[in-house]
Amino acid sequence: YLDALNAHDCDTAAALTVAGAEGGARWCRDVASLKNVDVRDHFMEVPEYSGHSAPDEVAHVPVKFDLDWRPFHNDGSMDEGATTWGYLLVRGSVDAPWRIFDQGVG
Numbered sequence: 001y002l003d004a005l006n007a008h009d010c011d012t013a014a015a016l017t018v019a020g021a022e023g024g025a026r027w028c029r030d031v032a033s034l035k036n037v038d039v040r041d042h043f044m045e046v047p048e049y050s051g052h053s054a055p056d057e058v059a060h061v062p063v064k065f066d067l068d069w070r071p072f073h074n075d076g077s078m079d080e081g082a083t084t085w086g087y088l089l090v091r092g093s094v095d096a097p098w099r100i101f102d103q104g105v106g
């Protein structure tokens with residue numbers, strides 16, 4: 001997903017998110033670059049914490065990166081530079097692909 005954002009590959013970024021998830025298309029248009037990307041080890045969360053239920057599985061993936069916005073695309077919600085962030089992923093079964101459904105700090 002981060003590689004897709006960095007390459008401005010909006011189709012791939014959208015394919016890796018659930019329909020209606022915040023961020024994918026907007027980030028793809030607005031991010032100039034992500035550097036020094038560090039994807040940390042994921043940890044599993046209780047599905048109910050995020051409004052899901054069994055058999056859904058939910059994972060939190062913490063990341064760090066240096067963010068650069070495209071000119072005039074910074075909405076003021078996040079400063080450029082070193083950023084600590086995270087993605088919440090869901091899948092409905094062990095055979096289903098993981099998809100991002102939420103993101104943010106936390």
